[in-house]
Amino acid sequence: MLVQIVVTQEPPPSNESIDWRIIARCQQGDRDAFRALFEAYKDRVYSIAMYSLGGDEQLASDVTQQVFIKLMTRIGQFRGDSEFATWLYRLVVNTCRDEQRKQRRWVPLADSIFMTATVKQSQTGQYASKELARHVQRALGELKPKLRWPILLRYVEGLSYEEIGKVLDCSKGTVASRLNRGHSALSRKLGHLRDQLGPE
Amino acid sequence: MKLGMFNHVSDFSSAYWHNELTPPQSRRVAEHLIGCSRCRAEFESAKLGARFAERLELVSPPDFLWPRIAAGLNVKTAPSRRFQFLKPLAIAATLVLLAGGGLLFFLPRQVDQRSGWQVARLGGTPRIGSEGVSDKSRLGIGQWLETDSSSRAKLEVANIGNVEIDPNTRVRLLQNSDREQRLELARGRLSARISAPPKLFFVNTPSGVAEDLGCAYTLEVDDAGNSLLRVTLGWVALQLRERESVVPAGAACVTRPGIGPGTPYFEDASETFRSSLSQFDFPADQLSQASALEIVTREARPRDAMTLFYLLTRVNRSERALVYDRLATLVAPPDGVTRDGMLNLNPQMMERWQGKLGLTWGRSLDQGAKKTWKKVW
Numbered sequence: 001m002l003v004q005i006v007v008t009q010e011p012p013p014s015n016e017s018i019d020w021r022i023i024a025r026c027q028q029g030d031r032d033a034f035r036a037l038f039e040a041y042k043d044r045v046y047s048i049a050m051y052s053l054g055g056d057e058q059l060a061s062d063v064t065q066q067v068f069i070k071l072m073t074r075i076g077q078f079r080g081d082s083e084f085a086t087w088l089y090r091l092v093v094n095t096c097r098d099e100q101r102k103q104r105r106w107v108p109l110a111d112s113i114f115m116t117a118t119v120k121q122s123q124t125g126q127y128a129s130k131e132l133a134r135h136v137q138r139a140l141g142e143l144k145p146k147l148r149w150p151i152l153l154r155y156v157e158g159l160s161y162e163e164i165g166k167v168l169d170c171s172k173g174t175v176a177s178r179l180n181r182g183h184s185a186l187s188r189k190l191g192h193l194r195d196q197l198g199p200e
Numbered sequence: 201m202k203l204g205m206f207n208h209v210s211d212f213s214s215a216y217w218h219n220e221l222t223p224p225q226s227r228r229v230a231e232h233l234i235g236c237s238r239c240r241a242e243f244e245s246a247k248l249g250a251r252f253a254e255r256l257e258l259v260s261p262p263d264f265l266w267p268r269i270a271a272g273l274n275v276k277t278a279p280s281r282r283f284q285f286l287k288p289l290a291i292a293a294t295l296v297l298l299a300g301g302g303l304l305f306f307l308p309r310q311v312d313q314r315s316g317w318q319v320a321r322l323g324g325t326p327r328i329g330s331e332g333v334s335d336k337s338r339l340g341i342g343q344w345l346e347t348d349s350s351s352r353a354k355l356e357v358a359n360i361g362n363v364e365i366d367p368n369t370r371v372r373l374l375q376n377s378d379r380e381q382r383l384e385l386a387r388g389r390l391s392a393r394i395s396a397p398p399k400l401f402f403v404n405t406p407s408g409v410a411e412d413l414g415c416a417y418t419l420e421v422d423d424a425g426n427s428l429l430r431v432t433l434g435w436v437a438l439q440l441r442e443r444e445s446v447v448p449a450g451a452a453c454v455t456r457p458g459i460g461p462g463t464p465y466f467e468d469a470s471e472t473f474r475s476s477l478s479q480f481d482f483p484a485d486q487l488s489q490a491s492a493l494e495i496v497t498r499e500a501r502p503r504d505a506m507t508l509f510y511l512l513t514r515v516n517r518s519e520r521a522l523v524y525d526r527l528a529t530l531v532a533p534p535d536g537v538t539r540d541g542m543l544n545l546n547p548q549m550m551e552r553w554q555g556k557l558g559l560t561w562g563r564s565l566d567q568g569a570k571k572t573w574k575k576v577w
Contacts (some may be wrong), residue, residue, distance in 0.1 A: 028329075029342035029372065031270075038266060046261035057262075064261055066458055068269045073406050074425060076344060076370060076386050098458035101483070129255070136255045154218075155253045161220045176215040183214050183249030184242070190252045197251050 023084060026075045034072055042068075045092050047156050052096045052148065054141050059099065067095050089157060089167045093149060100145070132196045139189040147182035150175050209233070210242035217247050316340035316373055317355045324351025326365065344372045347388070357381050357401060361394035366420075374404065385427075389420035393433075407455035408440040415449070425457040430467065445510065456482050463510045466503055473499040477507065493519055497526040505531045505557050512550075517543060531557055 025033035045067050050060035070091055078087055140148055153164045161175045168175070209229045215221050216229045233240050319328065319337040326333045326347045333353060339345050347353055347369050355363040355371075358381055365371060369388025375381060383390075384404040393416040394401045401412040406425030410417070415434025421427045429438055430452045437446045438453055440460025447453045453464040462481030465474055476495035483489035493515065500508055508527040512520055524542050533542070534556040541549040 028344075035266070035270075038269065042265065043258045043260050046265075047257075047259045050259055051256065061262060061265055061268075064265060065269050070406055070425070070457060073384060073404065074386065076372075077423070095458050098456075133255045133257050136252050139252070140256070151253050152256075155256045156258065161215065161218070172220075176220065177211055179218075180211055180214040180246055183246040183253065186249035186252045187245045191248065193252075194248060197248075197255075 020080070020084075023075065023078065023080075026072070027078070037071070038068055041088060044157055045088075048089075048092055048152050049096055049099075051137060051140060051152055051156065052145075053099060055137060063095055063099050066099075067092050070095065083163070083166075085157075085159075086163055086166045089153060089159070093153075093167060097145075129196075132193060135190060135193060136186070139186055142189065143182055143185055147178050147185060150179045151182045151186075154179060208236060208239050210239045210246075213239075213243040213246035214250060216243070217250055316343070316376055317357060319345060320354045320356070322352035322354050322364070324348060324367070326351040326353040339373045341373050341376055344370060344386075346370045355383075357383075357392075357394065360396035360400065361392065363393075364391045366390065375402075385419060385421050387421050387423060389418060391418045392416065405455065407457040408438050408460050411437040411439060413437060413446070427455045429453045429455070448506070451506070454478060454481070463507055463514065465507045469501070469504055469507070470499055473504065480511075490519070493522065497522055500526060500530060502530045509554065509557060512542065513545060 022033050022036055026037055042064065046060055046064045049063040049067070050057065053059045053063065067088075071088065074091075078084065140151060143151070149168055150164050153159045153167055159167065161172045161179075164175045165172045209216070209232045212221060212225070212229055216226060219226070221229065233243055316338040319326070319333050319339050321333045321335075321337075324347065326345060328337060328339055328343050328345050331337075333345075339355060345353060345355070345365060347365055347367050349367050352367060353365040355365065357363055358376065360381065363371075363383065366389040369390060370386040371388075371390060372384040372386065373382075374384050379400070380402065381400060382402040382404065386406070390403070392401070392403070392412070394412045396412070398413040399411060403410040403419055405419065405421050405427045407421075407427050410419055410429060413435035415431060415436050417429060417431045417433075417436050419427060419429050429436060429447055431447045431449050433449050435446060435448055437444060438455055438461035440455065443460035445453050445461040445464050447464045450468075451464045451466050454462045456462070459482060463477055465477055469477075473496060476492040476499065479492035480489055480496055483492065493511075496511070497508065505527060508523055508530070511523045512527070515523055520543050521539075524539060528539070531553075534552050537549045537553050537556075542553070
């Protein structure tokens with residue numbers, strides 16, 4: 001019988017959101033436990049891959065696949081002296097960065113992918129809130145990676161400043177500064193849409 | 201985070217909004233915002249940006265993802281077509297070696313599948329799970345064998361060869377069948393000596409799969425998942441998804457997680473050549489990559505033609521001209537091979553030149569490998 005995992009649709013709490021027994025069973029090669037781990041984290045890993053890779057669904061799928069295969073092959077190295085989520089997101093960030101480097105190397109025009117994806121989705125007609133979310137995604141895609149990563153980790157993964165610092169290997173103060181600059185940049189790019197946000 | 205007594209507080213707007221400041225810091229920011237219109241405006245701007253960022257939504261991956269991952273954990277990824285032309289040659293070389301070794305491998309044989317592989321302790325206290333290795337220990341499928349800083353072990357791979365496990369190494373048996381023997385090397389170093397038909401023995405690492413083509417080699421993996429393959433006999437193919445490098449005896453190849461195998465190189469190449477090749481394979485940026493490629497081509501010796509030959513297919517067209525020109529200087533292309541054809545990677549011309557290159561590369565290899573080179577190339 002599988003040990004129950006705490007899964008939330010809301011951004012995860014800062015403490016462990018996966019039972020350590022599941023991790024221990026993954027370390028012993030238990031396929032069911034790994035499936036449970038995948039179910040617990042798949043949306044968050046996939047979302048961060050998609051947002052960081054310009055909205056390319058195919059690429060995000062490939063990266064998510066890579067992350068979980070790496071996770072399974074390396075989980076034996078996880079010693080529990082860092083939080084599992086921090087360890088996992090560091091793996092996600094590094095894999096996405098590697099993919100970005102490869103895209104730059106092999107497909108110099110990859111930046112246009114996000115625009116294509118956005119247009120395609122717009123044509124299908126979505127609710128206004130979905131449209132606003134896509135505007136945010138696009139503006140996010142225009143930010144420098146060093147400003148984009150703290151925003152993704154904060155709003156997609158729900159990490160604290162300290163946890164973001166651990167994942168990105170920088171200080172809490174640096175995280176605060178980059179988030180601040182990222183927020184201001186989003187504000188400048190999207191200010192004309194403020195009416196669509198509704199009341200605070 | 202430090203908050204100066206008399207400074208503006210706009211740098212702390214987001215931290216204040218997210219309640220990430222200490223109570224005294226929060227109070228200080230709140231008091232400052234009341235009296236400073238500039239910081240108040242910047243706070244409102246950051247807050248607006250934060251409210252937009254809150255609109256980012258979780259997205260679910262497609263349903264096919266889990267089956268793909270499950271398959272990826274079990275099955276080697278599809279072989280690359282790019283260097284498929286090398287494989288038959290490597291396999292042919294293996295067969296030549298096997299014939300020289302007494303035709304052992306053409307005899308009908310059954311892989312010994314009795315409950316995993318036999319493990320022998322070579323020193324210290326290697327462990328399988330939490331149990332110390334005894335004289336009759338066996339490593340079952342899914343079990344981890346781990347050595348500490350003072351222990352070593354030896355695995356008998358069914359009846360086709362053996363693998364020595366160095367200190368500080370962690371390996372797991374993934375498959376033990378007639379058709380496939382597969383080990384996972386999570387970290388540390390192993391030395392494999394396999395006397396079997398090609399494509400039977402595999403080692404998974406975090407950055408690629410080593411596929412035995414009849415050989416002896418060492419493979420090591422560091423804590424970041426990078427690996428280094430050094431081939432001492434025969435051939436080994438390294439793969440990650442569509443990227444593949446077939447590495448001959450005397451050569452080495454580095455792999456990186458998420459990227460896969462770099463370009464193979466002979467270990468007696470100059471340090472400058474090897475470090476520049478590494479910068480090319482795993483670049484910090486495009487500029488450094490271009491500069492590294494120039495150094496690689498400049499430093500290449502005739503024996504490094506193998507590396508340049510690989511590079512032809514790994515560079516863009518303008519860079520290919522640079523690589524081709526250097527390669528042609530080191531080893532004159534045979535009749536019928538044209539510059540234009542090679543810049544377009546004409547398969548027939550690639551094959552023809554590869555044949556020509558084989559004769560050159562064999563010169564400085566050791567005697568056993570030299571014969572193999574000549575047979576294959």
